[in-house]
Amino acid sequence: MTTSCKVSICVPTYNRPELLVECLDSCLAQTHANIEILIGDDSSDTRTQQLIAARYAHDARIRYVKNGPSLGQARNVASLFARATGDKIALIHDDDYFTSDGIETLLALWHRHPQLEVAFADQYEVDAHGNFDATTSAAVNAAFHRNTAAQGLQRQPGRTGLVQMFPNNGWMANADLVKRISYRDDVGTCCDYVFGAELCLAASQVYYLHRYVSYYRKTDVSVSGRTRGSACSASLTAFEFVSRLTLDASLEPARRLALRRLAPNVVSLYAKNDAPLAALRVAFVHLYAYAYGLDARLYYHLSLIARACIPMKWRGLPPSATRFP
Known part of the structure; x- marks a missing residue:
C-alpha cells in the first residue's frame, strides 16, 4: 500500500x-x-x-x-x-x-x-x-x-x-x-x-x-515574530479559540494545559496594550499558569498591569498609542 x-x-x-x-x-x-x-x-x-x-x-x-x-x-x-x-x-x-x-x-x-x-x-x-x-x-x-x-x-x-x-x-x-x-x-x-x-x-x-x-x-x-506584540497576536487568538471550544470532559485537562502555556502571554499582551483590567482578569482566572504565585512572571506581569493603569498622558504617550479599544 x-x-x-x-x-x-x-x-x-x-x-x-x-x-x-x-x-x-x-x-x-x-x-x-x-x-x-x-x-x-x-x-x-x-x-x-x-x-x-x-x-x-x-x-x-x-x-x-x-x-x-x-x-x-x-x-x-x-x-x-x-x-x-x-x-x-x-x-x-x-x-x-x-x-x-x-x-x-x-x-x-x-x-x-x-x-x-x-x-x-x-x-x-x-x-x-x-x-x-x-x-x-x-x-x-x-x-x-x-x-x-x-x-x-x-x-x-x-x-x-x-x-x-x-x-x-x-x-x-x-x-x-x-x-x-x-x-x-x-x-x-x-x-x-x-x-x-x-x-x-x-x-x-x-x-x-x-x-x-x-x-x-x-x-x-x-x-x-511580526505580530507577537500586537492585538492580532497568534497567542491571543489561540487563547480565545481554546477557551471557547466545546470539549468532552475528558479533554478538560488538555484545555487547562494549553491555557497554562497561553495565558501568561495574553496577560503580557493586554498589559502592554493598555488593557489592564483584561490582563488582571486573565491572570487571576488562570492563576495556575503562574504556579499560584510561585512563578516570578506573575509579579513582572502585575508590574506591567500597574503601569498600564497610569494614564497615558502621565507616561508621555499620546492617546492613540493604545492598540486595544
Whole structure:
C-alpha cells in the first residue's frame, strides 16, 4: 500500500524564492517516489514564478499556481488542500524542508496501522542558514511534549492538537480528513494551530513517531515574530479559540494545559496594550499558569498591569498609542 499511495506535498510560499529551492529540492529527493508537489505562490513579485519556470518547469511532479491577487496564508493553504489529488496530504512551508526519507517514514505508519488518519514526528530546528543544534532541537521537541514516552498511537487524539504537540508542518494525514477540516481564514496568524487542533479533535487515530522527519527554520521575518506584540497576536487568538471550544470532559485537562502555556502571554499582551483590567482578569482566572504565585512572571506581569493603569498622558504617550479599544 505504501509504495502505491500517492502523497500530495503542499507548499505555500511568499517572497522567499531563495529558501523555496531547498524546500522543493528536499521534496523532489524523497525516497517515496509517488508524489505531487503543489505550490501556491502568494508573492508580491515574479521572482518565484521565474524560479519555477527556470528550474522546475519540466518536472511533472511540480504543480505551480501564481495567486492573483494574493490569497493570504490561510486561503493559500486551503487552496492547496483543495487541489491535492493524492491519498495523503503533507504540508511543508517554503522556508522548511523534509529529510530525504521523511515522507516514506510517515507513510509507513499506515502499513502498521491501517485505520490511522494523522501522523507526525519530530522537527529539527535550524537557523536562517540551515545550521542545526541537536541539543536545541531535542529541547524544543520536548517542550511540545514530543518524547520517547509519548511515541505511538495517541490515547486522546484531541489532546495532541490542543497542547501543541502536533507541529505546524512536516505532518501527514488522510486527504479526505484534511480537506474536510482545512484552514480557517477567520483566525489570522493562528491558522496553523487552529487547524492542527481541529484536525486532531476530528481524527480517531493519531500517531506520533519519535524520529526527525523535517527541518523547521527560525527566521527574523516569521509571521509570529511580526505580530507577537500586537492585538492580532497568534497567542491571543489561540487563547480565545481554546477557551471557547466545546470539549468532552475528558479533554478538560488538555484545555487547562494549553491555557497554562497561553495565558501568561495574553496577560503580557493586554498589559502592554493598555488593557489592564483584561490582563488582571486573565491572570487571576488562570492563576495556575503562574504556579499560584510561585512563578516570578506573575509579579513582572502585575508590574506591567500597574503601569498600564497610569494614564497615558502621565507616561508621555499620546492617546492613540493604545492598540486595544
